[in-house]
Amino acid sequence: MFGCSDNKVYKIGVSQCSQDDWRMKMNDEINREIMFHEDAVVEIRSADDNNAKQIEDIRYFVDNDFDIIIVSPNEAAALTPIIKQTYENGVPIVIFDRNINGDSYTARIGVDDEGLGKSAAHYALHLLGSGAKAIEIYGLKGSTPAEGRHDGFLKEFETNGGVLVASEPGNWNKEDAIPVTDSLLRAYPDINLIYAHNDRMAIGASEVAERLGRNDIKIIGIDAAPNIGIQAVADSIIDATFLYPTEGHRLIKTALSILKNEPYDRETIIPVSSAVDLSNADILLRQNETLKEETQKMKILKAQIDDYWAQHSSQTSLFYASIAIIILLFGVGFLLLRAYWQRSRHQKELMAQNRLLEEERDKQKQLNEQLQDATQSKLMFFTNVSHDLRTPLTLIAEPVAQLASAENLTPQQHTLIRIADKNTRILQRLINQILDFRKYENGKLNLKLTEVDFNKTVHDWMESFYAIAKKRDIKLTLSASDPEHPLPIALDLEKIERVFFNLLSNAFKYTPDNGTITMSYECDGDTLIFRVADTGEGISERDLGNIFDRFFQVDRIHPKGSGIGLSLAKAFVELHGGTISVESTLNKGSVFTVSLPVTHVSGDVVCPEKAIGRNEVTAELDTIETNLSFDTEKPIVLIIDDNKDIQKLVGELLNDNYNIITATNGKDGVKMAAKYVPDLIICDVMMPVMDGMECCRHIKEEISTSHIPVLMLTACSMDEQRVQGYDSGADGYLSKPFNSAVLRSKCASLITNRKRVKELWQSHIAPHVKTGSEPSARKNIPTSDIDDEFYNRFLEIFKAEMGHSDLNVDKIASMLGLERSQFYRKIKALTNYAPVELIRRLRLQHGRVLLTTTNKTISEIAYETGFSTPAYFTKCYRDAYGETPSEVRSKLTK
Numbered sequence: 024m025f026g027c028s029d030n031k032v033y034k035i036g037v038s039q040c041s042q043d044d045w046r047m048k049m050n051d052e053i054n055r056e057i058m059f060h061e062d063a064v065v066e067i068r069s070a071d072d073n074n075a076k077q078i079e080d081i082r083y084f085v086d087n088d089f090d091i092i093i094v095s096p097n098e099a100a101a102l103t104p105i106i107k108q109t110y111e112n113g114v115p116i117v118i119f120d121r122n123i124n125g126d127s128y129t130a131r132i133g134v135d136d137e138g139l140g141k142s143a144a145h146y147a148l149h150l151l152g153s154g155a156k157a158i159e160i161y162g163l164k165g166s167t168p169a170e171g172r173h174d175g176f177l178k179e180f181e182t183n184g185g186v187l188v189a190s191e192p193g194n195w196n197k198e199d200a201i202p203v204t205d206s207l208l209r210a211y212p213d214i215n216l217i218y219a220h221n222d223r224m225a226i227g228a229s230e231v232a233e234r235l236g237r238n239d240i241k242i243i244g245i246d247a248a249p250n251i252g253i254q255a256v257a258d259s260i261i262d263a264t265f266l267y268p269t270e271g272h273r274l275i276k277t278a279l280s281i282l283k284n285e286p287y288d289r290e291t292i293i294p295v296s297s298a299v300d301l302s303n304a305d306i307l308l309r310q311n312e313t314l315k316e317e318t319q320k321m322k323i324l325k326a327q328i329d330d331y332w333a334q335h336s337s338q339t340s341l342f343y344a345s346i347a348i349i350i351l352l353f354g355v356g357f358l359l360l361r362a363y364w365q366r367s368r369h370q371k372e373l374m375a376q377n378r379l380l381e382e383e384r385d386k387q388k389q390l391n392e393q394l395q396d397a398t399q400s401k402l403m404f405f406t407n408v409s410h411d412l413r414t415p416l417t418l419i420a421e422p423v424a425q426l427a428s429a430e431n432l433t434p435q436q437h438t439l440i441r442i443a444d445k446n447t448r449i450l451q452r453l454i455n456q457i458l459d460f461r462k463y464e465n466g467k468l469n470l471k472l473t474e475v476d477f478n479k480t481v482h483d484w485m486e487s488f489y490a491i492a493k494k495r496d497i498k499l500t501l502s503a504s505d506p507e508h509p510l511p512i513a514l515d516l517e518k519i520e521r522v523f524f525n526l527l528s529n530a531f532k533y534t535p536d537n538g539t540i541t542m543s544y545e546c547d548g549d550t551l552i553f554r555v556a557d558t559g560e561g562i563s564e565r566d567l568g569n570i571f572d573r574f575f576q577v578d579r580i581h582p583k584g585s586g587i588g589l590s591l592a593k594a595f596v597e598l599h600g601g602t603i604s605v606e607s608t609l610n611k612g613s614v615f616t617v618s619l620p621v622t623h624v625s626g627d628v629v630c631p632e633k634a635i636g637r638n639e640v641t642a643e644l645d646t647i648e649t650n651l652s653f654d655t656e657k658p659i660v661l662i663i664d665d666n667k668d669i670q671k672l673v674g675e676l677l678n679d680n681y682n683i684i685t686a687t688n689g690k691d692g693v694k695m696a697a698k699y700v701p702d703l704i705i706c707d708v709m710m711p712v713m714d715g716m717e718c719c720r721h722i723k724e725e726i727s728t729s730h731i732p733v734l735m736l737t738a739c740s741m742d743e744q745r746v747q748g749y750d751s752g753a754d755g756y757l758s759k760p761f762n763s764a765v766l767r768s769k770c771a772s773l774i775t776n777r778k779r780v781k782e783l784w785q786s787h788i789a790p791h792v793k794t795g796s797e798p799s800a801r802k803n804i805p806t807s808d809i810d811d812e813f814y815n816r817f818l819e820i821f822k823a824e825m826g827h828s829d830l831n832v833d834k835i836a837s838m839l840g841l842e843r844s845q846f847y848r849k850i851k852a853l854t855n856y857a858p859v860e861l862i863r864r865l866r867l868q869h870g871r872v873l874l875t876t877t878n879k880t881i882s883e884i885a886y887e888t889g890f891s892t893p894a895y896f897t898k899c900y901r902d903a904y905g906e907t908p909s910e911v912r913s914k915l916t917k
Contacts (some may be wrong), residue, residue, distance in 0.1 A: 033091070033282050035275070036084035037067040038077055040097035040121065041195065043223065044248040045267060052271025055318055058325055063279060072163070072195070074101040081105050085114060091129075091278045095120040095686045098165040103127070115281050119274055122167040123419045130277055130289050132270060136168045138295040138899045139265055140175025142244050144185065146263055146298050147216050150241050153184025157216035158207045160200050160224045161192040172220050172245065188214055193224040200224035204231040208240075217242045225261045247299045249311035257304040266296040332379050413432070423447050433868055438675050442668050453587075470515045470598055473625050477510040477544070477551065478503065484523050485542060487640040488531070495536045502543035510546055513624040518595040522603075524640075526555040526615050531644050533559035533613075551621055556614040562607040570605060620841030657682045658702035658774055663692035663718060664736065665710045673705060676763045677770060689713030696728045700848035708737040716751045723752030727845040729809040730852050732773040736761070777852070814853060821865060828891045832858045872895065873912050 037053060039046050050067055055067045066089075070077030077097050082105070084092045092114060096102035099122060107127035110116045118131040124744040147155055157180065160167030169192075177187055188211045193200030208214070208231060217232065217240055219225035225244030232240045246252050247266040255261045270293060280287040299307060424447075426432070426440045485501050492499035530540045534557045544553035562570060571593040596603045600620050604624065607613035660681040662670050665688055674683040684699060686692040689706070690713040696704060704722065708715040715735055722728045755769055820838050824830045835858070836846035850858045866888040873884045885896035901907050 031329065033063040033279065034087075034089040035063055035065045035091055035093065035278050036080075037065060037093045037274075038080045038084070039067060039069045040077060040095045041072045042069045043195070043221075044251040044271065045221070045246045046095075048248055048318055049269035049274075051318070051562045052269055053275055055321070056272040056275040058321065060275065060279060063275070070097055072097060074098055077102060078105045081109060082656075084113070085109055089114075090282055091115040091117065092120070092699070093117045093119060093278060094276055096123050096167075097121070098163065099123050099167050100165055104853070114279075117274065119270075120168065128282055130287060130291070132170075132273060132277060132293070132914070134267055134293045135295050136171025137175035137178075139245055139267065140172040140177070141179040141811065142175075142265055142295050142298065143172075143218055143245065143255070144176045144179035144183070146265075147180065147218065147241065147243055148183050148185055150262070151185075151215055155180075155185045155216050156211075156214045157185060157202075157218050158211060159187060159190035159212050160203060160217065160219040160228055161190050162220035162224075164195050165190050165194075169220055185216075187218075190464070191733055193219070195221055195224065195228070197223040197227035200227035201231055204228040208232065208235055208237060220266050221267075222246045222248060222255060222261070225264070226251070226255050229255075229260045243845065247307075249308060253299055253304050253311070256299055256301065257308060263298045263300040265298055268293045268296070297620065303738075311524050360647065395675055400891070419447060428457055435675050435678070442672055446668065468594070468598065470518070470620070472513040473516055473622050474513050475516055477512050477514075477546075478506055478508070480516070481523075481544065481553070483541070484520060484527075491531065491640060491644050492540070495531075496538045497531070497536065499533060500539075500541050502541060504545040510551070511623065512546075512551055512619070513622045514599065514619070515595075518598070519619075522592040522595050522617065523553075525592045526617075528640070528644060529588070530555055530557040530559065530613075533557065534631055545622065549621055551577040551619045552616060554614055554616045556612065558612040561609040561611050561613055563609050567605060567607060567682045569605065604709050652680060657908060659684060659699060659702040661686065661692065661695055661699065661704045663687075663689060663695075663710070663715070664707040666707070669707065673766070676766060680767070681770070687895055689715060689718030689721075692718050693725075693728075696722050696731065697725060697845065700727060700845060700852065701731060702777070702852075703770055704731055704733045704864040705770070706733055706735055708735055714822055716747055717755050719751040724809065726809060726813045726839070727841055727849050730777070730849065732777055734769055734773060813849070817850075821862065825866060825869065825889045828886075828889050830862070833864075835862075863899060866890065867900055870908070871904070871911075872902065874908055875915065881912070884908070 035057075037050075044070075053065060053067065057063060066084075068080040068083070070080055074097050077094075078101075081092060081094065094106060094116060094120065095100070096106065103123040103125060106118075106123055107125065108117055110127045110129070115129040116127070118128045118133070120133065122131065123134060159173065159176065163174060173190065175356045181185055185542065189207050191207060193203050195705060200223070204217065204227060217225070217228045219228055219242070222244035225242050225360055229242050232238070232242065239709040242261040244252055244261050245267055246256070247264045252261075256264055273291070277287050277291070279285075373891040386410070423440060423444045425432065428443075429440075432440065481501065481503075485499070488499060491497075527540070527542065538558045540558075541556045542553065543556070544551065546552070571589050593603050596617055596619070600622075602618045604616050604618075605613060606616075658681050660677055661684050662673050663686045664670050664673070667687070670685045670687075674685065677683060681703075684695060684701065686695045688710050692704070692706065693713070695701075706718055708714045710718070713721075715737075719733050719735065722731060722733060731915070734755045734757060735751065735753045736757055736759060754773055757766060757769060816839060817835065820835055821830075824834070832846065833843055836843050841849070847858055850856065850861060854861055856864065869889045870884050870890075873879055873887065874881075877884075881897070882893045885893040888896070890896035890899070897909075898905050904911075
């Protein structure tokens, strides 16, 4: 139980109850013995006669993972609980000197304290005869050695004619024993013997007797520690003492035997030795001195041996290190020679490789030139195409704008045309940005500086954004160091206005409703600085250094823009000789700072018209409201897409035939699907938080939603993505841009196919099913494994609980881990039956089987199938099968 590996160093804790000469002798023996055991260390702690301190010492040993604890309990009653708890927790305990109540220890080594008392009594009677009168200086109340020494002395002394006049505690201390002895000698002047439980109390009693002139009193002590008891006998301070064996070496040997699973005695009682008096005290003192000298020699010898071993180890290490150095020198010499040979060979190979690299470099240079030419050709083509797109886009944009302001459109037509108008404007702005950026790259973008009042201009620009801010409950503020005085500056107003619009529109895009956007500016006479700060999503530290690069998008997987706006804004600012920078903290917001040098041009300050007005801002940033109705008879379609315009477009196209609910990301979509259990889910592939693939996988793996068909929307037509979608459980794909007729057809087809599955399930649980055709016997029903598992679990629960008339929908839903509404829609979607109706049909089917195959009574069958009364069973059976159970039985008996 307590064994360990050979390399284990055992930790032995010794808890002494006090510090005295006897225990100091024992501690010396313990330390001397541990010198012979390299696999063990010892730590000795003294409680100084304090129960609480000794309890803390034991806990210290336990907390520091000592392997075994040796304890001399101060008082049995106080120390027994902690020793018992430690022992029962698996820590070996050795009790010595004093005992505890009970046997909660691994081993105990003690002295025959009662025998010591008897020997003291026998010796006293030998000195004084049978008429001796004695007083006893008792040890500590509750201490087991004191109790044994008292009982043994009293029994032997009074049996042989002696009289024990009084017994008082001296608490093992000389200081406590002196007043006790003084009181007793004054109270009993005719006594001729003092019996003390240890030598220190005996010496204290001797001092009192001498002071009172009672040199006739014989004094006997116990312990026979060399420097105290034996010396006191040799000096005739006390008459005799009895050896109380320390046996420190025995404690260590016993502890190690326990730890190494070697044989040991659980109970060891050391026999009593003879008395120490003037006849042998000198001999024992000389033996003790000799022992001390030998012990000191052993310590010196051990220290010398340790030094020798340390020198031997260092010399051995030096020897091996010298050998290793010599081997390394030989190895280095060989490697140098080998390196010389290889260098010659490598030089030849490198020269050949250099020739190949030079040829490759020339090829790369040629390919790079070809690539540059191809890139320029592609950019030129792209620019030309953008120019060409402007004409048809203009022809589209104006009619769309006219239709958007028409008043004779239906609400659905008005919503659709507003979506088209908004996205036409976005496309126009994107094309203009591409063309301006190409001009900038080619060095053909020039400034048209005009002297303007920046104070008035900024206020005009801000007016365009207040309406959209109010609608979204965004706090939009303008802060200026000196807004009352004119601030003239030369700017290319159209370009700076576009920088301003880009920064502010981005702030609106990335700031949630109820957020804050602040536009502030200041001028020190040489530099104009304006800032746009928001409390939006923020930008990660990884992306901050790249956001002004062309075509860079912070969210690479789910971008919200083309990646050209900030790059073009930087180009416009740099054309003015200024700088643009950003500071941002993820999930806290961003601050864009534009610094422009203050310059002037000749001419008066002008007030040019705004290029981007309130209508343009509202058209691009406003959300389009839809008038979607909700009809409980229509199927529910959940649209999951982060683009609100796509949500509204699909919703308007399907609103006539379906109830529409929406979610802006996959995570919210999964929650909405579990809550409403729709009949169809239309899900975009690329979304923030959780993409469409992961969303579809979650829906198909969840019991409450696994049956719902999922139609994926994607702007990518790659087969690999479609395969990934089908692997995730998607039931169909639709590529953007999509045709409304195709969308409606796919939705109707998926829902119709789902209805066919319902009909197949329903056909297997119809009331006319023959005997043995229970719903669990379904075949060829095209359902998913998770739907089969769900229905089988439902049947198992139903069969186990069918006989209980209180079985209801709430109880089954709880046992399946679903909410009532989720369970209802799941069962309804799979079987086309409400759960209550399905449970009743299943009970009736089982009742029909029992009627036709067993001799049970109708009442027994009614209660076995969970009906509250036979009458109710008969009524439901007649409604389902057109005949009563009695009529069925009468047919079978004919």
